[in-house]
Amino acid sequence: LVKIERRELEEMRETLIQEIFENQQQQVLGLNILDNTELIETLENTKIKLNEVIQPLNLGERTRQDIEKLRDTYTYRLAAIRGAVLYFSLVQMSIINSMVR
Numbered sequence: 550l551v552k553i554e555r556r557e558l559e560e561m562r563e564t565l566i567q568e569i570f571e572n573q574q575q576q577v578l579g580l581n582i583l584d585n586t587e588l589i590e591t592l593e594n595t596k597i598k599l600n601e602v603i604q605p606l607n608l609g610e611r612t613r614q615d616i617e618k619l620r621d622t623y624t625y626r627l628a629a630i631r632g633a634v635l636y637f638s639l640v641q642m643s644i645i646n647s648m649v650r
Contacts, residue, residue, distance in 0.1 A: 555605060558602050558605055558606070559602075561598060561601075561602050562599070562602040562603075562606070565595050565598050565599045565602065566599075568591065568595050569592075569595060569599075572588060572591070572592060572595075575588070
């Protein structure tokens, strides 16, 4: 949902994930990350931006779940079943009516 409606947030999220991956690669190479203040600032900014992106994603997921709950409620399901029964009954009655004539 967020990927479609808020594409810029999804792109920012992907960029942040890429930055985190690159920073992890530097750590694996044995660089002392505590001495790299630029890296520390970048990581802090990345963390802040990631939290900004995750909040709308979580909100979108909660909204989707609420919609699914409403869609699956017993009342709506009963109305759909009754509508289907009425429709197919009318179709069958029109077939019978044409046979009687």
